[in-house]
Amino acid sequence: MVNPEDSNGNLVLSYMRAREEEGWQIVETMVSKKDSYHSSVIGYNKGGLIVPVGGLRGFVPASQISFTRRAGMTGDTPEQRWSRMIGQEIDVCVIEVDRERRRLILSERQASSETRDSLKERVIDELKEGQIVVGRVTSLAEFGVFVNVNGADGLVHLSEISWDRITHPNEVLKVGQEVKVKVISIDREKKRIGLSIRQLLSDPWDQKAAEFQVGQLIEGTITRLTKFGAFARLSDDIEGLIHISEISEKRIEHPKEVLKEGDSCTLRIIKI
Known part of the structure; x- marks a missing residue:
């Protein structure tokens, strides 16, 4: 009910507001019970994905997207990273509800049983030495660069970055850059992946x-x-x-x- 009555004495009702109220009640119950909700991606912005829950538009920040889904991200712009995910099915949990600010924050990671360690174990089991894959640079260090491959980080040692002599990876690479790498070693016991960029380049x-x-x-x-x-x-x-x-x-x-x-x-x- 929007107003008890209008100027003619009729009740004023709103179906949309009733549905919205029902939606807020649903998500408030979900956040207390920590239930997961099956939905699909309907949009995105620069920070993450838009997912409907109970008739409301919820937001999944990039940090709350599952490791597996993030491993498939490519590109430098939001459109390049997120647009291909529109229409994909997704399971989410409600982690924040604020009616006054009309704020509904969701998490795919909390709805998934896959942890970073279990994901890395799976990736290591699937990878083979000599395999060529595409990854993304996640961090730079004096001794080399870490590249995310299918959701797990592998190390490209400084000596395996380029045929030219370099003193730091930042001379040729930057965080977020997409690179093609060759798997040169896998230590399943220590869960380490060795990668090379140099071996895919022609030897000068x-x-x-x-x-x-x-x-x-x-x-x-x-x-x-x-x-x-x-x-x-x-x-x-x-x-x-x-x-x-x-x-x-x-x-x-x-x-x-x-x-x-x-x-x-x-x-x-x-x-x-």
Whole structure:
């Protein structure tokens, strides 16, 4: 009932308000009993998903979306992340009800029995070494980068990020970035996943080595001397080793007897 009566003495009723009142009663009961509710995603905003419960529009924040569903998220914009989820079925629990502010907060995570640990166990069981998968960067550290793969984090060690020498992952990667990775190790006992980005990239050495041939004469500059030989720079980023036995026709004890750093020499390539 909206008003006891109008100017003509008739009762004024509202079906929509009655349905809404019934909806608030339903969700208040659900939050106290911690019941789950089966529904479907009807929309989204920048922070999460819109799901109807008892005739009301509820909001599932990104932090309350299940690990499994979040693992399937891709893209940088809300539309890219959430739009493909519209129409998908979802089970939720009511975690906050505020009638005055018309606020209804839901959680898929609390309605799911799958925990982060159980999800990781499942992912580890499904993954195989050598498998190539797409993941998303979740955090950066000095020793490497963590990438979420199907809901579980794996580590890409610093040495497995790039063929180029880098001192920190932030030189080439950022949090949220989508990357293709290769599974290179799985420790089921310690629940660790080892990943590599570098192994999916072409080795620059193959292209550079193609510029040289065995038997070719080339100019080089001596860069270092060691007991077993001398290193010569052939180009900006290619060095070759001259073994001590290949430096002189005479027997020598150390390359410094014949060479010094900075010397320019004509060299013959004998092995690649």
